[in-house]
Amino acid sequence: MKLLPIPLSPLGAPPLSMWSSDFLWRYPAAPPSPLAELKTQLPTQLSSDPRLWGREEVVVFLRWTEREFDLPKFELDLFQMNGKALCLLTKNDLAERCPGAGDIIHNVLQLLIRDAQMLQRPFRSDLPSSPITPTNRYPLSPHSHPPTPNWNSLVPPNGENSFYASHLQHFMTSNSVTLSPAPSIDSQAGSPPGQEPPANIFSSNSTNDVAQASTSDASDARSSSASGASATAGNSSRSSSNHSDSEDESANFKHKIPKLLPPPIHHKSLSNSLQKHQQSPPVTPIFKESSSSSTTPSHLTHQIGDFKQHSIFFNGALDAVTNTSGSSSSASPSTPTTPGYLSVKREFFPDTPTEPNTNGRLLWDFLQQLLNDHQQRYSNYIAWKCRDTGVFKIVDPAGLAKLWGIQKNHLSMNYDKMSRALRYYYRVNILRKVQGERHCYQFLRNPTELKSIKNISLLRQTMTNQQQQQQSTATASSTTSSSSAEAQNSAAAAALQASALASLLPQSTTNFHHLTAALVQSSNNLKLQFSGRNAEDEPHDLSTSSSNQNESFIKNESFIKNECYPLIHGANGLTTIQLLRQSQENSSSQSPSSSPTSLSPPIHHLSLHKENQEQHQQQQHVEEMPTDLRKINN
DNA sequence: TACCCGGAAGCGGC
DNA sequence: CGCCGCTTCCGGGT
Numbered sequence: 001m002k003l004l005p006i007p008l009s010p011l012g013a014p015p016l017s018m019w020s021s022d023f024l025w026r027y028p029a030a031p032p033s034p035l036a037e038l039k040t041q042l043p044t045q046l047s048s049d050p051r052l053w054g055r056e057e058v059v060v061f062l063r064w065t066e067r068e069f070d071l072p073k074f075e076l077d078l079f080q081m082n083g084k085a086l087c088l089l090t091k092n093d094l095a096e097r098c099p100g101a102g103d104i105i106h107n108v109l110q111l112l113i114r115d116a117q118m119l120q121r122p123f124r125s126d127l128p129s130s131p132i133t134p135t136n137r138y139p140l141s142p143h144s145h146p147p148t149p150n151w152n153s154l155v156p157p158n159g160e161n162s163f164y165a166s167h168l169q170h171f172m173t174s175n176s177v178t179l180s181p182a183p184s185i186d187s188q189a190g191s192p193p194g195q196e197p198p199a200n201i202f203s204s205n206s207t208n209d210v211a212q213a214s215t216s217d218a219s220d221a222r223s224s225s226a227s228g229a230s231a232t233a234g235n236s237s238r239s240s241s242n243h244s245d246s247e248d249e250s251a252n253f254k255h256k257i258p259k260l261l262p263p264p265i266h267h268k269s270l271s272n273s274l275q276k277h278q279q280s281p282p283v284t285p286i287f288k289e290s291s292s293s294s295t296t297p298s299h300l301t302h303q304i305g306d307f308k309q310h311s312i313f314f315n316g317a318l319d320a321v322t323n324t325s326g327s328s329s330s331a332s333p334s335t336p337t338t339p340g341y342l343s344v345k346r347e348f349f350p351d352t353p354t355e356p357n358t359n360g361r362l363l364w365d366f367l368q369q370l371l372n373d374h375q376q377r378y379s380n381y382i383a384w385k386c387r388d389t390g391v392f393k394i395v396d397p398a399g400l401a402k403l404w405g406i407q408k409n410h411l412s413m414n415y416d417k418m419s420r421a422l423r424y425y426y427r428v429n430i431l432r433k434v435q436g437e438r439h440c441y442q443f444l445r446n447p448t449e450l451k452s453i454k455n456i457s458l459l460r461q462t463m464t465n466q467q468q469q470q471q472s473t474a475t476a477s478s479t480t481s482s483s484s485a486e487a488q489n490s491a492a493a494a495a496l497q498a499s500a501l502a503s504l505l506p507q508s509t510t511n512f513h514h515l516t517a518a519l520v521q522s523s524n525n526l527k528l529q530f531s532g533r534n535a536e537d538e539p540h541d542l543s544t545s546s547s548n549q550n551e552s553f554i555k556n557e558s559f560i561k562n563e564c565y566p567l568i569h570g571a572n573g574l575t576t577i578q579l580l581r582q583s584q585e586n587s588s589s590q591s592p593s594s595s596p597t598s599l600s601p602p603i604h605h606l607s608l609h610k611e612n613q614e615q616h617q618q619q620q621h622v623e624e625m626p627t628d629l630r631k632i633n634n
Numbered sequence: 635t636a637c638c639c640g641g642a643a644g645c646g647g648c
Numbered sequence: 649c650g651c652c653g654c655t656t657c658c659g660g661g662t
Contacts, residue, residue: 362653397637410655416637421654423639438637 050109053083061086363421364430366407367392368447370400385434390443397439 043064046057053061058081062074078097079086086109370378371392381400385391394400397415405413422441425431430450434440443450 408654413655417655417657419638420640420656424654426640433638 047083050083050086053086055080055082058083058086363404363418364425364443364450365447366404368443368450370403372447385440390446391434392441392443393437394439394441 043060046061046064047053050061058079059076061083062076062079066074075097367382370382371384371387376383379395381396381403382392382394385393394415397419401413401415401418404418405411410417422431423433426433429444432442432444434442
């Protein structure tokens with residue numbers, strides 16, 4: 001079992017508000033089960049398994065949550081149902097019935113459900129097969145929760161209890177760092193960027209479905225079919241506290257961590273995960289800050305705090321992470337007061353419109369989220385050195401790696417491993433290393449571009465096709481020396497890169513730095529290649545773009561005009577502009593529905609792997625874009 | 635010693 | 649089954 005490497009010693013006496021989330025992040029492995037405390041606070045007449053509640057218990061529960069979480073008064077008329085039905089309500093449903101409190105109710109319920117489930121089956125079976133598929137758990141509408149994050153990544157590496165993981169996923173959803181934008185703007189074709197729907201903006205469909213289900217006995221039966229079997233059995237043995245208390249740290253860790261982490265959302269996985277787990281994935285118990293003030297159970301208190309802070313508004317998802325770093329103990333004074341993610345706009349480049357949300361599931365996105373936290377709560381881990389140029393520094397490599405590890409549920413994550421992942425970004429021009437400066441990297445694409453990475457991929461494809469055509473004609477009239485082939489490849493890559501970036505201009509026109517930086521970089525590499533020098537010795541290292549010299553260098557429009565374009569032009573016979581035009585035409589033709597000014601719908605994924613493999617291919621074909629990109633990057 | 639690099643193999647999710 | 653995005657491990661360089 002893995003132990004949480006994060007130090008457990010407290011930082012002294014942080015403000016209560018801070019305890020709630022930050023502490024947990026830093027000391028996620030806090031001992032006892034939060035559930036235990038949650039349960040102890042439940043009205044005694046309530047069974048710990050909400051699915052067993054009758055109507056009266058439901059009312060008792062709702063009143064209790066009103067008090068405990070200072071929630072607005074519920075309209076109890078809207079909750080004329082038993083516990084099972086209540087459990088079937090989606091977050092959205094609950095939000096509709098009790099605005100402002102739906103999330104909390106939902107999460108508390110999920111916590112209880114999950115716990116009940118856990119108790120009903122052999123706990124911590126290390127066999128992947130043991131878990132009951134969450135799929136059948138609650139027959140909720142398959143369409144509900146569009147924005148539900150995909151927490152698959154939380155599934156323990158060893159395949160442990162997927163059901164558990166699915167529940168965690170849900171929890172994370174609540175506490176997510178969710179930038180609130182609907183999960184997949186990608187998939188929401190046409191949805192305007194910048195739209196940041198509240199956490200509970202689900203389709204009415206789902207709501208209705210669920211509502212219906214929730215009030216129907218049939219659904220009850222169905223819902224119980226999955227969980228019920230084991231549920232009833234486990235019912236009696238519900239000394240949950242024992243259970244969780246006795247768990248090893250690893251288990252505890254898993255219990256808590258997830259809540260604190262930004263919930264990754266993946267458009268694609270959305271529907272799937274929704275269908276699979278979405279049925280109100282249980283969560284973990286939390287409590288009210290006031291409920292416990294002692295330090296010991298503080299983890300509980302904190303969780304509650306988190307819960308209250310995050311669940312409703314889903315703002316500060318990353319609050320949990322706040323101020324702490326495994327290794328850095330200087331808790332920042334910042335407190336997880338208000339969220340902000342709902343209204344937060346990414347600002348690698350301040351003017352960048354909101355983009356599709358990958359929600360921390362991808363490393364670069366995770367980093368962006370930390371970097372762009374409005375309250376700069378993660379500055380102890382990572383911080384911009386020059387936001388305009390995308391240069392950032394990992395202040396606390398170990399701590400950041402831990403956070404990332406938590407996010408991905410790879411608890412043994414360290415900087416070495418994480419940095420390997422970062423290095424994979426080099427070849428696709430997402431990142432580059434700032435030479436000479438430790439722990440400093442530079443984003444080569446802004447969030448918008450990154451979010452549209454698929455478009456880039458698409459562009460690459462179209463470019464590839466073009467190149468193939470061009471080359472086929474070119475080969476007829478020229479003898480391809482290895483150098484010229486290389487030059488062509490490089491040029492193609494450069495042009496591709498430029499086109500990819502430029503294709504995003506409608507969204508990031510103001511990001512001159514980036515476009516130019518990319519162009520400069522490409523051209524530099526080209527120049528180096530032409531001159532037979534190692535690309536790594538590039539003279540104009542943009543990595544130091546934070547310096548005035550380089551900044552002005554990058555800004556030098558004439559340089560771009562005179563150096564970059566001609567290079568690209570000369571190499572493959574097409575100007576960047578032409579390439580851009582072509583690629584845009586191609587992409588628009590491929591996606592007729594897309595408007596001329598908007599990017600074509602994403603189709604492909606950026607491939608890191610393949611590029612790597614393709615590098616070794618003998619055939620020096622322009623098709624080998626990856627190789628080119630790689631050259632350019634390095 | 636820590637950082638940095640990139641190859642190679644593998645894994646889980648899709 | 650293949651792809652993607654890492655994760656893990658490693659040998660080597662600075």
